[in-house]
Amino acid sequence: MREYNSYERVKINNIYPWSVGFKATCMSQGVSIPPEAKSNIALTVEAVMDAINSQNIAFVGCDGRGTRAAFQIVDPEMREYFFGTQDEPYYYKIEHVKKLLSIKKKADFEKELKFLVTNDAEARAVMDACYDPNRGIDIESNGIGWQCDMIKKHCDDFLIPEIYRN
Numbered sequence: 001m002r003e004y005n006s007y008e009r010v011k012i013n014n015i016y017p018w019s020v021g022f023k024a025t026c027m028s029q030g031v032s033i034p035p036e037a038k039s040n041i042a043l044t045v046e047a048v049m050d051a052i053n054s055q056n057i058a059f060v061g062c063d064g065r066g067t068r069a070a071f072q073i074v075d076p077e078m079r080e081y082f083f084g085t086q087d088e089p090y091y092y093k094i095e096h097v098k099k100l101l102s103i104k105k106k107a108d109f110e111k112e113l114k115f116l117v118t119n120d121a122e123a124r125a126v127m128d129a130c131y132d133p134n135r136g137i138d139i140e141s142n143g144i145g146w147q148c149d150m151i152k153k154h155c156d157d158f159l160i161p162e163i164y165r166n
Contacts, residue, residue, distance in 0.1 A: 001077070007045070010048045010075070010078055011040075012039075014070060031043070048082060069089070
């Protein structure tokens with residue numbers, strides 16, 4: 001594996017349909033990545049390494065190794081440089097929601113929903129995909145009633161503080 005200079009550029013994608021920002025301590029400034037930005041965002045190796053070392057969840061996700069993160073490092077070799085593996089991490093995509101909605105057996109649907117939504121960012125993204133008319137999925141018109149109910153309940157577990165439930 002080759003070494004990268006601190007000034008080289010790392011292309012990233014923002015997986016989520018909203019902008020994600022963070023404080024880049026090495027640059028002493030805030031960085032905001034637009035919603036669903038694809039490959040046109042390039043940060044320095046130094047900025048990405050700093051964010052990963054400080055366990056910025058937008059880069060490291062829920063496992064600390066880049067899985068289920070908001071930002072996807074586009075180049076597999078760079079991803080290996082930062083995380084020690086070329087394995088493609090799991091990233092939320094609108095196609096995952098469409099696949100979920102195609103499942104008609106409740107047990108299979110629930111299993112896939114629990115895999116798809118494991119944190120508040122994924123819950124918000126799934127709710128946006130299902131209920132935002134600009135996202136292309138009109139779940140209330142096209143979905144099955146129990147699917148809508150299960151998605152709302154599961155996502156609410158991440159999005160609504162426990163003191164406000166029930």
